[in-house]
Amino acid sequence: METLTQLFGEGENQTVLQMSLRAVVIFVITLLLLRIAGRRSFGMKSPFDNIIVILLGAILSRAVVGASEFLPTITAATVIAVLHRLGAWFGTLDLRFGALIKGTxxxxxxxxxxxxxxxxxxxxxxxxxxxxxxxxxxxxxxxxxxxxxxxxxxxxxxxxxxxx
Structure with a gap:
């Protein structure tokens, strides 16, 4: 635990190296979350799809700068990615729901x-x-x-x- 604290820092006061290491970890996690969300999150560019880009950026930036605790931040971002995936999936099953969240x-x-x-x-x-x-x-x-x-x-x- 001591080693992790030295590597990644604690709270909002990190060194350049600590913040850079946080950024690397968040980058990898973001790639995984976008795989969960699906390709359409960047391909379609509808308001429904833009939401995930905005929210993930806002939420995950907090983990990089130490404004929020790491695990709750990653959990919140994962929930957003899963919600996006479920919304897109339900939108393909029900045209009215799809029109509601994606528009027409x-x-x-x-x-x-x-x-x-x-x-x-x-x-x-x-x-x-x-x-x-x-x-x-x-x-x-x-x-x-x-x-x-x-x-x-x-x-x-x-x-x-x-x-x-």
Whole structure:
């Protein structure tokens, strides 16, 4: 126990070496926790997935600087990772639950018309929509576009009209 205290320090007053060793341990633990949470925690970038990144960063930083005890901090971070994994899993089993925690797409354009009410709900202006259209589809108007959506990750996607 004495050796661990010398290596990792105690409380908020650590040497550079002690804080660096804490950072190495937390880095490894974070990798394990992200494996528990699953790949989607970094891949999807939805608000549900961003929560784990923010919370793990906030919680685990406390262990590095010694602001909280090590074991309770790691336990709290593990609970967050497991909750994220369970939420994602239940979201695949029940579409309504999935929509509740992950959100749903919002139609911004369809049938040749801008959906102004949905655009207001998504906080997307006409300028934003046209900028996204130019950026992702490399066109300036909606002539070749069937529909446009605000996806759950905040990106705007477009569906081209079928060429018959």
């Amino acid at each position: 797409k919002i139609v911004l354009f369809r049938d040749g018309k801008l959906e102004h009410e949905n655009m207001r709900r998504a906080l997307v202006s006409e300028s934003d929509l046209y900028a996204s259209l130019r950026s992702s589809m490399h066109v300036e108007d909606f002539e070749t576009i069937e529909s446009a959506y605000m996806e759950i990750n905040g990106q705007i996607s477009f569906v081209k009209k079928n060429s018959k």
